[in-house]
Amino acid sequence: MSNMSVVSGVPTVVVPEFVRFKAACPDCHEQFELAASAIRLAVGASHRTTFYSFTCPRCDAAVRKPAGERIVELLSTGGVRTLRLHAGL
Template sequence: MSDMSVVSGVPTVVVPEAVRFKAGCPDCGSRFELAASAIRLAVGASRRTTFYSFTCPECGAAVRKPAGERIVELLTGGGVRTLRLHAGL
């Protein structure tokens, strides 16, 4: 089975619905799995401005963690929505 499909002549990557990411909350210490739709990735111009975030399903804390190159690859490959941050002029 291919992980590519063609929509209106444009190749599109098909991401399985079952992709889950292991995560942990620094506030309450819980460990859990999150669907790609529960995570947001922000890619900035530097390491400081590249991070992923989610809400802890146990305690409701807003969690923000740094994302290196490998994490960015894994999250984008798993279907996490990505926001590209641009420096102001």
């Protein structure tokens, strides 16, 4: 069975609700798994403005980490909500 469907003529990946991402907190050093809904991805014009963020479930620290091309691909196809940042003109 394929995990692809077509919505309005555009192929779309159907992501299972149980997809989890491994993460770690730089403050308390705890390692854990997060659901896609617990992560936010921001894609900017450069590698400096592309990152993902989440709140540590152990210490409540706001965590922000850089996201390279592979991380962007994994998170976006895994159902993480993505914000596209645009440079001002």
